[in-house]
Amino acid sequence: MKTLYLKFIRLMSLLFLISFFSCEQIEEKPIIGEDEDEETFEYISEKPYNLNVIYFVPADKVPNENYHQRLSEIMLDGQAFFLKYMKHWGYGNKTFGLLKDDSKKRVKIHVINGTKPASAYPYEGGGNEMRKEIDAYFSENPSEKSSEHFLVISAVNQAVTGGANPADVPFYGIGRYAYALDYPGMSIDDLGKDGVAGSEATKWIGGLLHEMGHGLNLPHCKEKVSEASDPNLGTSLMGSGNYTYGNSPTCLTHSSAAYLNNCQVFAESQGNFYGPVSSSISSIQANFENGSIKISGTFESDVPVSDLTFSNRPESDAGGYQAVKWVEKPDGTSFSVAMPIEEFWQKGNTLYDFSIVRHHTNGANTATNYAYSFENDVPSVDFGDRDELDKSAWSIVDFSSEETSGEGQTGRAADVIDGDSETYWHSQWTGNAASYPHHFTVDMSEVKTAKGLSITQRNGQRKIKAYKLFVSNNNSDWTLLKEGEIPNLSGRVYFDLASESSFRYFKFEAINSHDGHQFAALAEIGFF
Known part of the structure; x- marks a missing residue:
């Protein structure tokens, strides 16, 4: 009996030790939410x-x-x-x-x-x-x-x-x-x-x-x-x-x-958020007056707009950390803002990407971009509407390449003259990718007279840097009309010609890109 009793005691002691060390092990193992139930x-x-x-x-x-x-x-x-x-x-x-x-x-x-x-x-x-x-x-x-x-x-x-x-x-x-x-x-x-x-x-x-x-x-x-x-x-x-x-x-x-x-x-109530929006700037006027950059115009939108943000981002600030912004409420479909330059941190000689953001009531935000610059602390604001030539009869008669699949419903050469800044021409990148230089040629259907060039960079990658513009009346004999560089900014930029020129055909040649890649993209081209 004594032997059985001792065996029982040893067994109980062993079970206790096993239980003790098991509990210790569980307590040491972190458990999610262990501090609170x-x-x-x-x-x-x-x-x-x-x-x-x-x-x-x-x-x-x-x-x-x-x-x-x-x-x-x-x-x-x-x-x-x-x-x-x-x-x-x-x-x-x-x-x-x-x-x-x-x-x-x-x-x-x-x-x-x-x-x-x-x-x-x-x-x-x-x-x-x-x-x-x-x-x-x-x-x-x-x-x-x-x-x-x-x-x-x-x-x-x-x-x-x-x-x-x-x-x-x-x-x-x-x-x-x-x-x-x-x-x-x-x-x-x-x-x-x-x-x-x-x-x-x-x-x-x-x-x-x-x-x-x-x-x-x-x-x-x-x-x-x-x-x-x-x-x-x-x-x-x-x-x-x-x-x-x-x-x-x-x-x-x-x-x-x-x-x-x-x-x-x-939101304070349920609704449909982040659905598609069709919105654009219908007209815009811009000037520098009495120490302020003044912007006014009209917009279109199929979803109501509660506010507009007017953003000024230095070109060198890709992340937008230095962007200064103003907010105004629309008056129907009209807007206006005065932005005192004393509120800007960077003046001197600075290129700015200016955007007008529409804040839609469904939570979506749409933007249209322009460009201007400070020159010796004074803003040179020249992106207001020009009386551009009608492009409805224009056609593409030649191009080096275009992207027909990889950019969805856009990417074609014809998209550069369709009047829509959301569509764009893109050089071919699927299959056998095309390299610089890239070009396209436009027939304006008749001789037109212009005093300036309008270029709208794509709101995205593959922005063109250097370009040449050739003109002709017979699509055979070409004259170099203008060459230069386009700012690395989204939106429309105007370039004055040396003098008024008349021509029927023009060829735009992209020489290189801002990002160093072999691809080119452009949203719109026109003349005023």
């Missing part, structure tokens, strides 16, 4: 559409401690920030929707465990890899998707001091997907503190909201000169505000608010 939260929203917030955890990473509370506080603070400036610019009590438990100050966060290690989701291309798994998650759980906008926050399990992106994770906006990161202890409470904790909080929390802005349809935008010193405004969040947020005055500009006003997750 998600079932204790009741997430609601008064809005019909809400931002989908995702915490993405690669297979070799773990959720950072207390991530739910910390990220919820950051999102709620960001929601209040956006609300403040929507009200400031006259758009009312509006901000982006979030599913949240107000009493417990928690935001609904979808945790998605990546199937691959963090190295499979790098800065370059990692966003698309994450998106595949995110889209699969919402495809399997369609009721969890609350809008077309997503904020994806990567779990980074180390400090992220030093370098632009030492963790090598996606940190940008692509379409309606924004990517940011969470490092251990990232907290809204560190904003404004001295030292590393404060600077890193500003950089990464401000950066999170900056990238989220891109996911909410916002382009880059700089504050005006007077706004920079205004304590109620300061640095634009969509400019360099990711380095000032929570540390010095930071704002949403009027233009950012105009974009957000029609964004799906700012």
